Amino acid sequence: MKLLLKNCHIIDRDLDIFSDILIENGKIKSIGTISEPCDKIIDLNKKIVMPGFIDLHTHFRYPGQESKEDLHTGSLSALAGGYTTCNLMGNTKPVVDNNEIYNEILDKSKEIDLINIYQCMATTKDLKSIEMINFEKADTKIKFFSEDGRGITDSLLAYNIFTEIEKIKKGIMIHAEDHNLTEISTRYAEDLETIRDCYLSLKTGCKVHFCHVSTINSLEAIKFYKEKKAPITCEVTPHHLYMKDSDFKVNPSIRTQDDIDCIIDMIKNSIVDAIATDHAPHTKEDKDNGACGMIGLETAFNIVYKVLHENNGISLNKISELMSYNPAKILGENKGAIIPTYDADLVIIDLDKNIKVDKFNSKSSNSPFIGEEFTGSIEMTIVNGEVKFEKGVKNDNR
Structure with missing residues (x-):
């Protein structure tokens, strides 16, 4: 399974660059300008990608x-x-x-x-x-x-x-x-x-x-x-x-x-x-x-x-x-950075969107922040190279 993330604003501990990320078999394969055939391509339109x-x-x-x-x-x-x-x-x-x-x-x-x-x-x-x-x-x-x-x-x-x-x-x-x-x-x-x-x-x-x-x-x-x-x-x-x-x-x-x-x-x-x-x-x-x-x-x-x-x-x-x-x-794990061979665990964030805290995926709601507004929207979460969360998209298998 090959997943290509195009037009990423990559930020980790060491990087702050605009590039593509190629993911294969749950790992980060390469970073750069990538045009090879893939099973899935997602254009992130310069949204932030972090570990x-x-x-x-x-x-x-x-x-x-x-x-x-x-x-x-x-x-x-x-x-x-x-x-x-x-x-x-x-x-x-x-x-x-x-x-x-x-x-x-x-x-x-x-x-x-x-x-x-x-x-x-x-x-x-x-x-x-x-x-x-x-x-x-x-x-x-x-x-x-x-x-x-x-x-x-x-x-x-x-x-x-x-x-x-x-x-x-x-x-x-x-x-x-x-x-x-x-x-x-x-x-x-x-x-x-x-x-x-x-x-x-x-x-x-x-x-x-x-x-x-x-x-x-x-x-x-x-x-x-x-x-x-x-x-x-x-x-x-x-x-x-x-x-x-x-x-x-x-x-x-x-x-x-x-x-x-x-x-x-x-x-x-x-x-x-x-x-x-x-x-x-x-x-x-x-x-x-x-x-x-x-x-x-x-x-x-x-x-x-x-x-x-x-x-x-x-x-x-x-x-x-x-x-x-x-x-x-x-x-002690090879995670937490956007480096080839590391696990493809990634989060995509839109800092141009604000959120208001009002509902949760958790069963509980014991939060003192309900009603508050903050900068940044978590748009997508990728685990081991698979999209496991996409804002606004419901997966019936979950």
Whole structure:
């Protein structure tokens, strides 16, 4: 199968050019002026083509909470936001703490065949932070383990988990929260555990990725330990970039303008590696009853573009690095750039169109951005060389 994209405005971490893209058998074959026969030709009329976005931190709620989201609707939501790859957290019901559930999720996602799915496995049985899983018996396909939704408050347990994960040369994704401090201050809770886990990463050699970092002191700790060559990376969310002093319930909490200013500075100085959504669907009833979290896949690019590019002059090249290139490298995959031999995961964006946030492909609608208008429309999403989403076109097979 050959697909030719004509008249593209190609933007990735390194490129900002006008050219054609030839895709063959799910891979990018060549870039340039191309006129050879193809199975399908799409003239993009100078619309922007970027590497598909990669979300390192997503909740699709399968298994056990399908009233909120499932692998199918979550994938549709991802495609509508330009995401071609999502890394799912393991705080499902039952918890992903064994190979059987892990492989059930991957097998089902392959049947659905919409986006690339990766799945984290919990670090303790049933996410109770008491008994470690057997890391040596965990499926070798696993990229990261995570106790997501909870911090690992017990320091000895954290040390043992880091040590075991380092032995098998995998990584851990950290939800930094010391639950002994949460009621006193969510800021203290995040900062203290971030500092501890940076130190443990340095001392054990365990690869650590910090999820949804939101405070000045946590970012400063990450910067300090990165300079000491600890094997750490970190992400921030669109909502922590955009919202301030809000009581909309997310975890970690929405912070202040000073925290936002620090995040932007750390992005400019490449301390922040990635932007991840923490897409967390809830039913209206659960959200009304105080559940933490918001959906984010379908609005992420627009919010990032507004805050980083429109308000702070950060280039689309840098945005592509944060949303595609660096996440791909953290996962260890040949994605996230428009380079021959790389996976043909692409998103087409029309920056001459604005969108109004009003409806979602997700089952849930727990978003604080409903009614807001943003620059940029996701027009098409291509996964492994196949058009999986086209705005305004309904595919009955989905």
